Amino acid sequence: MKLFVGLMSGTSLDGVDAALIRHEPGRLPVLQASHAVPMPSDLRKCLLDLCQAETISFAALARAEHDFCHLQARAVDALLSKARISRDCITAIGSHGQTIEHAPSGHGDKPGPAYTCQLDNPSLLAELTGCQVVADFRRRDLAAGGQAAPLAPAFHAALFRHPRAWRLILNLGGFANLTLLPPESSDAAIIGFDTGPANVLLDAWYQRHHHGSYYDAQGQWASRGNVSQALLSRLLEDEFFHRHPPKSTGREAFHLPWLEARLRGENAADVQASLAELSAVTIAMGVAMACQYQSVSKVESLIVCGGGAHNTDLLERLARHIPEIAINKPDAFGWPADWLEAGAFAWLAARRLESLPGNLPSVTAATGPRILGGIYSA
Known part of the structure; x- marks a missing residue:
């Protein structure tokens, strides 16, 4: 049995969700604890400006990435404190990062390659938390000709x-x-x-x-x-x-x-x-x-x-x-509605460490299954 933390900050920019899951190969992942840290208003404005900017300075990007990473680290610390779990018990953190722009077909009418940009600093997150980090999940699927999204369907299937x-x-x-x-x-x-x-x-x-x-x-x-x-x-x-x-x-x-x-x-x-x-x-x-x-x-x-x-x-x-069609919520399966996406990136981190694919080509149109994410040691 291994413990993983998943971190998710979505396009709503309302905060960082952190989910602690118990993972055992061949068994359903189990949500152990969860915690949300609200997005500070100044960081939210900064990230929103980056999403809408035509040009971005490296200094502004670095500042946003630094502040966002520290917010992620606070979410991890609060989650582990709430669960009364030592960071030494965590196998890895799966970090989605904050999407700034997603252009799987290129940028509108302008020529150029497909791209997806998630603001993240997994090296700094590993330093701040003392935990191994798995990050940059999307670009391998993109490199294989996929949309790089959505990635959660593989987790939905597991659950x-x-x-x-x-x-x-x-x-x-x-x-x-x-x-x-x-x-x-x-x-x-x-x-x-x-x-x-x-x-x-x-x-x-x-x-x-x-x-x-x-x-x-x-x-x-x-x-x-x-x-x-x-x-x-x-x-x-x-x-x-x-x-x-x-x-x-x-x-x-x-x-x-x-x-x-x-x-x-x-x-x-x-x-x-x-x-x-x-x-x-x-x-x-x-x-x-x-x-x-x-x-x-x-x-x-x-x-x-x-x-x-x-x-x-x-x-x-x-x-x-x-x-x-009956409309239900996932609570009956042990997963409150707010924690599926964060849980998905904890699960994807586990898949990465097991050298198992994380994408579904039938979803993203990638040319085949791919092992997603890079590993950043503690």
Whole structure:
């Protein structure tokens, strides 16, 4: 039995999630403890500026990386203290880093190679924590021709595959991504892909109109607005929503200027309601796309995780669009909705140390299975 820590900071930029898992080959990974450290407002602004910058100075990049790494180290220290575990008991930390830009097909219309950039300093993290670190998980899949995302579907398969039933896993972070899990009795491939924005536009629009608050708790503001069908139609014209998988996206594609270019003077609350409807509609489109792709007529359940799993309004909208599928949370499996992504990178670190592949070519379109991540000794 070995213990691993997974660190995740998603596109919502709300903080660092740390998950401690127990890993034994051939057994289900078990969540032992979890802890979240909120993102300081100045670091959040700095990271957001980097995500939106046309040019970046090395000094600004180094400062952000330094501060982010120290925040990660604080999350690890707090987690181990909470679990009453010595750092000597940790086999490795799996660090995702903070995505600054994700361009698996290159940068828009500009010529150049595909790339994905996660701000991270695993060498410094190893120094600060005294633990071995595994990091840089995405670029090996990219080098093999893949999208480098999503990577969590392999972990979803380890946790949630059913002997006989088809299941869907939905992660609602800044962006929404789906995993379609065939039954264990099936030879069908696992597929997974991003469906589009989940919280990223909802949070940005809410912050513009509610200073000092970062998100629309339980979707209360959105629930008071009315969906503008004209605005929703304009938003849905984006080609990403109609592209077939494999596909992944990020802030470089969906951001406030993208939204503002499609506004026609709508009421602010109605815009929020329309953005929530956009998330629900595009997820439902993704469900239909995934089921059609695998010729699936019946899915047992859709298991929702991520911060958006707490957005009551968004889940109610989604339920109206997929009434034939039961919507559940992963708590019944021992994994609260907030800790699946951090747990995934702890599990991926374990896979790396076992020299086992971490990607799924059927998800990312890489040319084959690849061992992901670099190892940084304590």
